Amino acid sequence: MSGSTNSSGMLLSTFSGAFQGSISVLLTLLAGYVMARRGYLNHQTVRNVSKLCTTLFLPCLIIEEMGPELTARKLSIVWIIPLWGLVSTLFAHAIGYLGKRVMKLPYWTVVACGRPNSNALPLLLLQSLEHTGVLDTLSQDGESVSKTLDRAKSLILLNAIVQQTFTFQLAPTIMARDDGQKHDEDPESQGRLRPGPGRLTSVVQDSERVGLLHDNDYDGSEGSDETRAGESAYTRAVDDIADKPDIHWPERIKFLEKPLKKTCNSISPVLLGAIIALIIGITPPLHQAVLDEDGALYSSITQSIVNLGELFVVLQTFTVGAELAIVRSSHPGVLATSWVLFVRFIIMPAIALLFVWGTAGRGLYVDDKLVWFLLVLIPAGPSAMLLVSVAEIVDINQGAIAGYLTIAYLISPLMAVVCSLGLSVVTSAAERIS
Known part of the structure; x- marks a missing residue:
């Protein structure tokens, strides 16, 4: 009887902690939303801060949290985390594509189904679970709660690297098809200029055409304004070219130019941070100098990395709220929204729960309750906020995506x-090894 009571109490604590974590995420989003609405942030500022988060703060967080865990021995133990992250996201994309084909939904729903929020939301949830005592039940023997949280963060970020790399390789190609679909279905849009900065050729042609019209057909101020605008755009375009340095690779290594540039362009800051963390983690002298508290570089370089990395979670969430306020949202459609939410909050959690229930504690991978719990958490939850960023990159309408998010x-x-169901499944699986 007391065991049942303790189990119910733990489930209630888990539910309470996860609920509080979700509310904290919403309040942080709301703060960003309100500040943007009040005019403290504009679109360019939000874009710059968001890019700063993914270019600097997230790689620093990865180095801080993953470096101590990225040893050959530890990677051989937790391999299931990145593998399950990849398999689950592939499966979710396949489900999303099936729904898109059957229900004639837009292509962005495929990515929305397949890409969960893999960093900010899980990290905030874990921090809330720490304060409610739930992480105590997931700790290893003799492990402190703070150490369990650090280990959980490193595993979450290990999955985030896989998700981030996969998303930026696949998502733009998928979501760009919505633009082609839009133009095919709207004949009037085929002759319409696309938004965004024009090419140099267009600027030169516009400047020449406007000048001819002004000389021959117009004497009013409107023509003069158009001419000045065209000449200004032309001058800016030419200046950009003039300012660009003329850099040539030496002839002996010129054959390396294209493959090296292609490789550099394909390495995201997140992946670069993971590579640095891996090098530091598996190289004993670097590991000792950078990651050990008594190391020569710990008080200087490591602490600066820690300070920058700790800015990521809250600032990224705040920026997302501001982005939702700035992007003009539109109705995403009842069918599209319902389908994606069904996949993200019902289908994928159910698959994750079944996977852990059927495989955990059977010797297939590590017997670690924290790992099992994260296997449930990884595929579940709302879609990643970077869908808006990808939509902006491929130049498609962001309104429906912002409305859905x-x-x-x-x-x-x-x-x-x-989270409550996940802890229940983990507790049940733990009985197999006790």
Whole structure:
């Protein structure tokens, strides 16, 4: 009887902690939303801060949290985390594509189904679970709660690297097809100029055409304004070319130019941070100098990396809220929204729960309750906020995506149910090895 009571109490604590974590995420999003609405942030500022988060703060967080865990021995133990992250996201994309074909949904729903929030939301949830005592039940023997949280962060970020790399390789190609679909279905749009900066050729042609029209047909101020605008755009375009340095690779190594540039362009800051963390983690002298508290570089370089990395979670969430306020949202459609939410909050959590229930504690991978719990958490929850960024990159309408994401994060407290069920499955699986 007392065992049942303790189990119920732990499930209630898990639900409470996860619910509080979800609310904290919503409040942080709301703060960013309100500040952007009040005019403290504009679109360019939000874009710059968001890029700063993924270019600097997230790689620093990866080095800080993953470096101590990226040893050959530890990687051989937790290999299931990145593998399950990749397999689950591939499976979710396949489900999303099936729904898109059957229900004639836009292509962005495929990526929305397949790409969960893999960093900010899980990290905030874990921090909330630490304060409610839930992480105590997931700790290894003799492990402190703070050490368990650090280990959980490193595993979450290990999965985030896989998700981030996969997304930026696949998502733009998928979502760009919505633009082609839009132009095919809207004949009037085929002759319409696309938004965004023009090419040099267009600027030169516009300047020449406007000048001819002004000389021959117009004497009013409107023509003069158009001419000045065209000449200004032309001058800016030519200046950009003039300012660009003329750099040539030496003839002896010129054959390396294209492959090296292609490789550099394909390495994201997140992947670069992971490579640095791996090098530091598996190289004993570097590991001792950078990651050990008594190391020569710990008080200087390591602490600066820690300070920058700790800015990521909250600032990224705040920026996302501001982005939702700035991007003009539109109705995403009842069918599209319902389908994606069904996949993200019902289908994928159910698959994760079944996977852990059927495989955990059977000798297939590490017997670690924290790892099992994260296997449930990884595929579940709302879609990643970077969908808006990808939509902006490929130049498609962001309104429907922003509208869907607003709804998805408003119901993100449902993750409390997933966390409670996950702990129940983990507790059940742990009985097999006790």
